[in-house]
Amino acid sequence: MANFSLAIHGGAGVLAKTNMNESLKVLYLKGLKEALEAGRLVLKRGGTATEAVVAAVVSLENCEVFNAGRGSVFTHTGTHEMDAALMEGENLSAGAVAGVRIFKNPIKVAAAVMEKTEHVLLCGPEAENFGTEHGLETAKPDYFFNEFRHKQWLAIRDTNQTKLDHAVVLPSSPPDKKFGTVGAVALDVFGNLAAATSTGGMTNKRYGRVGDTPIIGAGTYANNKTCAISCTGHGEFFIKAVVAYDVSCLMEYRGLSLEEACSYVVKDKLVKIGGEGGLIAIDKSGRISMPFNSEGMYRGFFQNDEPNQVFIYENAEEI
Amino acid sequence: MANFSLAIHGGAGVLAKTNMNESLKVLYLKGLKEALEAGRLVLKRGGTATEAVVAAVVSLENCEVFNAGRGSVFTHTGTHEMDAALMEGENLSAGAVAGVRIFKNPIKVAAAVMEKTEHVLLCGPEAENFGTEHGLETAKPDYFFNEFRHKQWLAIRDTNQTKLDHAVVLPSSPPDKKFGTVGAVALDVFGNLAAATSTGGMTNKRYGRVGDTPIIGAGTYANNKTCAISCTGHGEFFIKAVVAYDVSCLMEYRGLSLEEACSYVVKDKLVKIGGEGGLIAIDKSGRISMPFNSEGMYRGFFQNDEPNQVFIYENAEEI
Numbered sequence: 001m002a003n004f005s006l007a008i009h010g011g012a013g014v015l016a017k018t019n020m021n022e023s024l025k026v027l028y029l030k031g032l033k034e035a036l037e038a039g040r041l042v043l044k045r046g047g048t049a050t051e052a053v054v055a056a057v058v059s060l061e062n063c064e065v066f067n068a069g070r071g072s073v074f075t076h077t078g079t080h081e082m083d084a085a086l087m088e089g090e091n092l093s094a095g096a097v098a099g100v101r102i103f104k105n106p107i108k109v110a111a112a113v114m115e116k117t118e119h120v121l122l123c124g125p126e127a128e129n130f131g132t133e134h135g136l137e138t139a140k141p142d143y144f145f146n147e148f149r150h151k152q153w154l155a156i157r158d159t160n161q162t163k164l165d166h167a168v169v170l171p172s173s174p175p176d177k178k179f180g181t182v183g184a185v186a187l188d189v190f191g192n193l194a195a196a197t198s199t200g201g202m203t204n205k206r207y208g209r210v211g212d213t214p215i216i217g218a219g220t221y222a223n224n225k226t227c228a229i230s231c232t233g234h235g236e237f238f239i240k241a242v243v244a245y246d247v248s249c250l251m252e253y254r255g256l257s258l259e260e261a262c263s264y265v266v267k268d269k270l271v272k273i274g275g276e277g278g279l280i281a282i283d284k285s286g287r288i289s290m291p292f293n294s295e296g297m298y299r300g301f302f303q304n305d306e307p308n309q310v311f312i313y314e315n316a317e318e319i
Numbered sequence: 320m321a322n323f324s325l326a327i328h329g330g331a332g333v334l335a336k337t338n339m340n341e342s343l344k345v346l347y348l349k350g351l352k353e354a355l356e357a358g359r360l361v362l363k364r365g366g367t368a369t370e371a372v373v374a375a376v377v378s379l380e381n382c383e384v385f386n387a388g389r390g391s392v393f394t395h396t397g398t399h400e401m402d403a404a405l406m407e408g409e410n411l412s413a414g415a416v417a418g419v420r421i422f423k424n425p426i427k428v429a430a431a432v433m434e435k436t437e438h439v440l441l442c443g444p445e446a447e448n449f450g451t452e453h454g455l456e457t458a459k460p461d462y463f464f465n466e467f468r469h470k471q472w473l474a475i476r477d478t479n480q481t482k483l484d485h486a487v488v489l490p491s492s493p494p495d496k497k498f499g500t501v502g503a504v505a506l507d508v509f510g511n512l513a514a515a516t517s518t519g520g521m522t523n524k525r526y527g528r529v530g531d532t533p534i535i536g537a538g539t540y541a542n543n544k545t546c547a548i549s550c551t552g553h554g555e556f557f558i559k560a561v562v563a564y565d566v567s568c569l570m571e572y573r574g575l576s577l578e579e580a581c582s583y584v585v586k587d588k589l590v591k592i593g594g595e596g597g598l599i600a601i602d603k604s605g606r607i608s609m610p611f612n613s614e615g616m617y618r619g620f621f622q623n624d625e626p627n628q629v630f631i632y633e634n635a636e637e638i
Binding site: 092094098121124162206207209216218240 | 411412413417418436437438439440441442443444445446448449481525526527528529530534535536537540554555558559560561564565568569572573592
């Protein structure tokens with residue numbers, strides 16, 4: 001049992017151990033640690049779970065090693081199209097955006113949708129008008145430019161392939177399967193849950209493809225009765241399996257614990273349909289589950305004033 | 320038990336009885352009957368549930384009294400932005416589009432997403448590029464022009480209000496609450512289920528607002544293990560309540576019958592959060608449930624070779 005608690009992820013399907021080196025690892029762990037601290041700062045001063053997950057996701061969006069915000073992958077046309085969602089467990093309030101290109105922090109646009117409109121999901125260029133009219137900070141294309149992402153994109157630009165993040169490490173590298181998304185879930189001292197997710201989607205994506213991230217019930221969900229969840233993985237499978245709400249229903253309707261429900265959905269149901277990825281989840285007691293069926297998942301958590309724990313593969317990393 | 324069966328809807332929250340007249344009623348009933356016949360033709364010759372729901376929805380999209388395809392409402396900028404989704408119960412295949420403006424039949428674009436891509440959801444102008452590259456039929460703006468819809472829009476254009484379909488009957492009329500969407504669910508002779516939904520959204524909508532229609536799990540869902548569902552109503556509430564998948568989970572995890580699950584979700588859970596609307600659902604035995612918590616819902620069904628039954632308010636209408 002925890003009074004407040006927070007978990008984050010920076011994407012499932014990390015770099016294969018054989019492609020990971022110390023300097024990269026330091027960057028990932030630093031990004032995770034900073035995001036946990038951003039969330040902790042909010043929760044420790046009695047802030048809400050919503051404020052905490054937004055703070056943590058903003059920190060991850062600002063870190064260029066993760067595929068969200070600044071580090072977003074390139075689309076087929078060389079732009080960046082980002083999706084984000086936010087949900088509160090107390091009253092099922094939710095906000096989301098899909099296909100926005102100009103905002104520094106898409107999760108803040110999702111929060112504005114939740115707080116300032118009667119709507120849940122705004123898409124495309126018109127969603128950008130909403131964000132600019134509400135004063136959300138924009139960034140020029142060079143803010144999103146990243147040499148590594150650019151090489152990923154150049155390697156497959158002229159094909160019809162789309163690639164999950166990190167799937168192309170370098171043109172000459174083996175085709176690892178990696179998924180880029182960031183997310184956070186939290187319990188606050190008021191007993192409320194919240195979930196937030198943000199992504200740059202798939203490298204070389206076309207046609208306004210949207211994955212599970214901004215879809216309430218698929219990639220993001222929160223309900224004080226059960227849990228708060230943020231997913232990462234091959235989005236199409238997460239949409240078809242309605243992953244986040246499935247975990248909630250297994251708890252509510254079948255009486256499974258958070259751990260049982262998460263494990264069943266990620267390690268059994270998703271595996272059977274070929275859906276690679278993982279999720280982070282928290283229940284009203286502050287229990288945390290972070291299952292994945294890929295080689296690893298950038299992730300971390302803390303409970304109350306205990307130290308941060310961060311992970312890339314099976315075991316905790318030293319920080 | 321039925322060998323094949325199909326249900327359709329043309330939106331929940333019909334014109335209030337006091338605003339309905341005979342000539343309008345004839346148009347609605349004719350539209351419903353034609354859609355049922357389009358689906359029946361497919362199922363009788365041994366076609367699939369997917370083909371049948373697409374045929375029925377195409378018929379409804381082509382009928383200008385329903386808010387989908389030809390009859391779509393006007394957005395704030397005077398355009399038409401349409402959403403549609405299709406899902407198959409056998410293997411959870413799904414396709415959807417959001418915010419497309421130029422296609423005669425958005426449900427056919429959703430079908431092409433399902434059949435020709437690895438993706439589930441395509442949004443906005445780029446989704447239109449996908450549709451045109453795949454040869455989907457487009458229509459000029461005047462195809463979507465409708466005097467009644469135009470008056471609805473003019474009446475609230477300069478406000479910041481959005482209105483569910485029919486909410487503005489005429490500038491001088493009482494503000495009925497009406498919801499415009501069309502949809503179909505079917506069981507075919509192979510024992511497979513499918514669901515399809517299509518909408519023009521809310522009158523005067525802005526900022527690329529997307530409702531529950533194209534969201535798998537919210538407005539549209541199909542799974543041979545449980546049921547196929549198409550929703551209509553105030554989309555934001557249907558998204559937060561993950562309505563379609565909730566019905567499926569109540570059947571799978573709690574053992575409720577189709578009728579029990581549908582009734583609980585629409586007449587209890589949705590009512591408690593203020594979510595007005597309804598849904599049509601079919602299970603693997605061909606049983607049909609069509610609950611709504613609004614004054615009425617344009618709807619109809621048939622089972623095997625039995626006659627069509629169509630409804631607007633509580634009781635069946637004569638056709």
